[in-house]
Amino acid sequence: MVVMARKEDHEAPSSRVPHLPWMRYPVDIDSFSDCPVAHLPRLDPRLVGALHRMGIESFFQVQVAAWLETIGPGAFERDICINSPTGSGKTLSYALPIVQMLSTRKVRCLRALVVLPTRDLALQVKEVFDCIAPVVGLSVGSAVGQSSIADEVSDLIERSKQGLYPTLDEEYIQMEPQTKVDILVATPGRLMDHINMTKGFSLEHLQYLVVDETDRMLREAYQSWLPTVIRLNRSTSQNHSMPNMNKKTLLHPLTTIRRSGVERGIKGKCFPRLAKIILSATLTQDPSKLSQLELHHPLLLNSGKKRYRMPIKLESFKLICKSNLKPLSLIVLLQELLGKKCLVFTSSVESSHRLSTLLEFFEDLPFKFSEYSRLQRESTRR
Numbered sequence: 001m002v003v004m005a006r007k008e009d010h011e012a013p014s015s016r017v018p019h020l021p022w023m024r025y026p027v028d029i030d031s032f033s034d035c036p037v038a039h040l041p042r043l044d045p046r047l048v049g050a051l052h053r054m055g056i057e058s059f060f061q062v063q064v065a066a067w068l069e070t071i072g073p074g075a076f077e078r079d080i081c082i083n084s085p086t087g088s089g090k091t092l093s094y095a096l097p098i099v100q101m102l103s104t105r106k107v108r109c110l111r112a113l114v115v116l117p118t119r120d121l122a123l124q125v126k127e128v129f130d131c132i133a134p135v136v137g138l139s140v141g142s143a144v145g146q147s148s149i150a151d152e153v154s155d156l157i158e159r160s161k162q163g164l165y166p167t168l169d170e171e172y173i174q175m176e177p178q179t180k181v182d183i184l185v186a187t188p189g190r191l192m193d194h195i196n197m198t199k200g201f202s203l204e205h206l207q208y209l210v211v212d213e214t215d216r217m218l219r220e221a222y223q224s225w226l227p228t229v230i231r232l233n234r235s236t237s238q239n240h241s242m243p244n245m246n247k248k249t250l251l252h253p254l255t256t257i258r259r260s261g262v263e264r265g266i267k268g269k270c271f272p273r274l275a276k277i278i279l280s281a282t283l284t285q286d287p288s289k290l291s292q293l294e295l296h297h298p299l300l301l302n303s304g305k306k307r308y309r310m311p312i313k314l315e316s317f318k319l320i321c322k323s324n325l326k327p328l329s330l331i332v333l334l335q336e337l338l339g340k341k342c343l344v345f346t347s348s349v350e351s352s353h354r355l356s357t358l359l360e361f362f363e364d365l366p367f368k369f370s371e372y373s374r375l376q377r378e379s380t381r382r
């Protein structure tokens with residue numbers, strides 16, 4: 001694949017010594033090597049097949065590092081903060097361990113929540129989960145506002161089981177609606193809609209919270225989704241730790257004891273923690289921002305200073321020409337690169353449309369091209 005791009009590396013702004021002690025001693029992602037899929041310790045064989053179908057032969061460094069801290073010796077005892085360039089493979093670095101950890105679950109209910117700032121990003125992440133979760137029997141849902149709230153509710157919530165279990169007692173039959181996905185990928189706005197309005201939407205059994213694009217998620221309050229999720233989860237955690245749970249909770253068919261990594265304790269009482277993974281390509285070092293996440297003994301996995309990871313097979317070219325000759329020079333270049341896939345980035349939606357319209361005037365171009373920008377409908381772009 002070939003792309004017209006600037007050749008300079010995109011460096012992140014130089015960082016000072018972080019204020020937070022745990023940020024000063026990160027695990028260096030760059031010290032890991034890529035690892036062939038077959039060599040990753042303890043990987044469920046069903047996932048090997050799914051990864052093969054996705055065309056993944058070996059894991060990137062960030063994926064290996066995250067695996068070792070979750071499924072490997074780290075055993076997810078600490079919340080994990082991943083600072084790694086765009087394109088370095090962060091999605092699979094959390095999707096794979098979460099799917100493997102939930103693969104032994106007995107009862108279906110919402111256990112992992114992944115929150116991203118935009119619908120497009122959330123749908124991309126859901127696609128990755130969709131490739132690996134079903135092979136171990138897990139169901140993935142989305143709450144991103146792509147469909148009407150009513151459609152989303154029917155995809156996410158299981159209605160009453162009345163009639164299905166005629167021999168069970170009245171309390172069971174009258175059970176509340178339940179979430180019917182194990183993993184939910186959400187944008188904050190729609191997540192809050194479901195928290196506030198959807199009957200049966202519960203975070204009671206949530207074990208894993210992933211905040212992707214953390215910097216952006218912390219910059220904007222998004223209707224206070226983060227304190228809401230933490231508060232809701234904390235109140236149910238405390239209920240779990242109480243020795244005298246009320247009868248209704250004990251009889252509730254989906255009551256589970258959540259276990260993930262170490263259990264936190266307050267004054268001798270312990271309760272299961274909500275294990276968190278947060279990710280960014282430019283992770284903030286601002287303690288006041290990070291404190292919103294209420295991280296438990298956080299561990300930073302950090303990768304170099306680069307802002308972007310260039311895919312290995314990607315070549316970039318720099319062509320210097322007069323600005324009025326740019327389109328023609330581009331056509332000549334594209335002709336020379338015949339047979340290779342090329343991405344041409346422009347500075348705006350308008351200029352990509354202008355370029356594409358111009359190319360259409362050349363009827364005998366030896367290559368096919370298509371425009372890809374916000375001017376196209378979402379279904380066309382996907």
Ligand SMILES: Nc1ncnc2c1ncn2[C@@H]1O[C@H](COP(=O)(O)OP(=O)(O)OP(=O)(O)O)[C@@H](O)[C@H]1O
Nearest residue numbers: 056057058059060085086087088089090091092281
């Ligand atoms: N182990 C792998 N082998 C081959 N391709 C991979 C692997 N892991 C991820 N990819 C591909 O690399 C690309 C980048 O992955 P991904 O989107 O997860 O990166 P990212 O770090 O999350 O980037 P961003 O910061 O933009 O979200 C995707 O097209 C993905 O399919």
